[in-house]
Amino acid sequence: MGSSETQVGIVGAGPAGxxxxxxxxxxxxxxxxxxxxxxxxCEERVRAGVLEYTSVELLRGAGVAERLDREGLLHGGxxxxxxxxxxxxxFAELTGKCVTVYGQQEVVRDLIRRRLADNGDLRFECGxxxxxxxxxxxxxxxxxxxxxxxxxxxxxIAGCDGFHGIxxxxxxxxxxxxxxxxxxxxxxxxxxxxxxxxxxLLYMHHERGFALYSMRSPQIxxxxxxxxxxxxxxxxxxDRIWSELHTRLACSDGWKPTEGRILQKGITGMRSFxxxxxxxxxxxxxxxxxxxxxxxxxKGMNLAFADVHHLAKALxxxxxxxxxxxxxxxxxxxxxxxxxxxxxxxxxxxxxHRFEQESPFDRRRQLAELRYLMSSRAAATDLAENYVGLxxxxxxx
Ligand code: FAD
Ligand code: DHB
Numbered sequence: 546m547g548s549s550e551t552q553v554g555i556v557g558a559g560p561a562g563x564x565x566x567x568x569x570x571x572x573x574x575x576x577x578x579x580x581x582x583x584x585x586x587c588e589e590r591v592r593a594g595v596l597e598y599t600s601v602e603l604l605r606g607a608g609v610a611e612r613l614d615r616e617g618l619l620h621g622g623x624x625x626x627x628x629x630x631x632x633x634x635x636f637a638e639l640t641g642k643c644v645t646v647y648g649q650q651e652v653v654r655d656l657i658r659r660r661l662a663d664n665g666d667l668r669f670e671c672g673x674x675x676x677x678x679x680x681x682x683x684x685x686x687x688x689x690x691x692x693x694x695x696x697x698x699x700x701x702i703a704g705c706d707g708f709h710g711i712x713x714x715x716x717x718x719x720x721x722x723x724x725x726x727x728x729x730x731x732x733x734x735x736x737x738x739x740x741x742x743x744x745x746l747l748y749m750h751h752e753r754g755f756a757l758y759s760m761r762s763p764q765i766x767x768x769x770x771x772x773x774x775x776x777x778x779x780x781x782x783x784d785r786i787w788s789e790l791h792t793r794l795a796c797s798d799g800w801k802p803t804e805g806r807i808l809q810k811g812i813t814g815m816r817s818f819x820x821x822x823x824x825x826x827x828x829x830x831x832x833x834x835x836x837x838x839x840x841x842x843x844k845g846m847n848l849a850f851a852d853v854h855h856l857a858k859a860l861x862x863x864x865x866x867x868x869x870x871x872x873x874x875x876x877x878x879x880x881x882x883x884x885x886x887x888x889x890x891x892x893x894x895x896x897x898h899r900f901e902q903e904s905p906f907d908r909r910r911q912l913a914e915l916r917y918l919m920s921s922r923a924a925a926t927d928l929a930e931n932y933v934g935l936x937x938x939x940x941x942x
Pocket of ligand 2: 592593594595746757759760767840841842843844
């Protein structure tokens with residue numbers, strides 16, 4: 546049995562765990578990151594793609610945005626589609642801010658490279674990981690790796706292991722209050738080797754279900770289709786996917802998505818979920834381990850970054866000035882932003898998807914809301930302000 550010592554034991558090398566480790570390092574705080582998957586798996590996992598203005602500022606401030614600044618695609622707006630007509634929501638004009646399209650796996654790649662260049666302790670391919678004595682002053686993490694058991698002793702544990710991780714589940718029943726909503730649909734997402742034929746994202750409302758036109762680079766398109774939660778991906782041939790995309794994204798001006806080889810496809814369920822508080826004893830939860838949102842508002846990764854920004858600041862105050870105030874306030878500070886993003890993601894989802902059980906009244910109300918959004922500067926500003934991201938420090942509660 547081996548033994549390691551660190552100040553902060555971080556479970557999970559996703560965006561939350563990696564950025565936290567980097568921010569702590571910049572403040573002279575040592576951490577060890579424990580990840581069950583391989584480095585290649587983490588770097589290739591295709592997920593989110595839109596970075597809020599706020600997240601870009603955070604990554605820039607942390608000195609890890611060099612490639613993001615070079616390769617990220619700056620978007621000054623999105624388009625909403627209804628009845629084949631597109632309507633632009635001009636973020637830059639309404640808020641003075643833009644979002645950046647840059648794949649989550651690229652952010653992960655940049656962070657891993659930087660942590661390793663700074664001699665960071667990242668341990669991939671851990672076997673069984675379990676949290677011990679989290680309600681004591683000196684918790685530890687038991688890790689099986691390369692046939693050996695290691696004890697990682699730390700002052701604090703950061704649970705950054707995503708929705709299906711073990712951190713949240715390691716706490717006793719009743720440690721958290723749970724807020725949960727499951728949606729009656731999912732997204733079928735593809736990554737295609739096709740040059741984007743639009744400059745901005747198109748969120749399309751359609752009788753047959755929602756469709757989203759997005760991109761990753763000047764060569765790669767990312768597209769999504771609303772589907773049933775139990776949909777079998779094997780029943781979706783490439784031809785069927787393209788045909789459905791053409792139907793739903795069809796525009797009256799004749800625009801259509803450019804087809805290309807499908808590089809990857811998958812189905813993602815839609816859920817809103819929050820635990821309160823984000824702390825149990827010496828365990829602090831961050832990112833998807835504590836909350837998930839339906840992807841419509843593109844908030845998942847951004848929320849994870851905001852959490853670890855606050856956690857790094859709180860840990861810095863603790864180590865530098867023995868001040869625990871920020872650690873005590875960590876959960877409440879994050880929850881303001883989390884609930885705002887929950888509201889926004891739920892609202893975007895409700896606005897754009899077809900609900901099987903909807904009444905004729907609900908349908909008319911949904912269409913009225915979409916048309917209002919397309920005709921009112923005030924309504925469009927509400928969407929724009931939330932989409933580009935609220936400031937990290939002063940969040941509307
Ligand atoms: P994660 O990225 O989930 O990272 C957690 C890490 O912990 C993983 O590397 C995991 O392997 C590791 N881990 C798990 N269990 C353990 C353990 N026991 N021990 C050690 N390590 C462990 N958001 C959007 O905005 N748009 C999208 O299109 C979008 N698509 C998504 C598609 C999918 C399939 C999923 C699951 C999420 C998607 N999201 C999307 C959400 C977004 O990707 C997440 O919000 C973001 O990844 C959160 O980062 P995180 O670091 O908190 O968690
Ligand atoms: C993407 C994902 C989203 O959830 C979204 O709202 C916009 C874009 C994307 O993967 O590109």
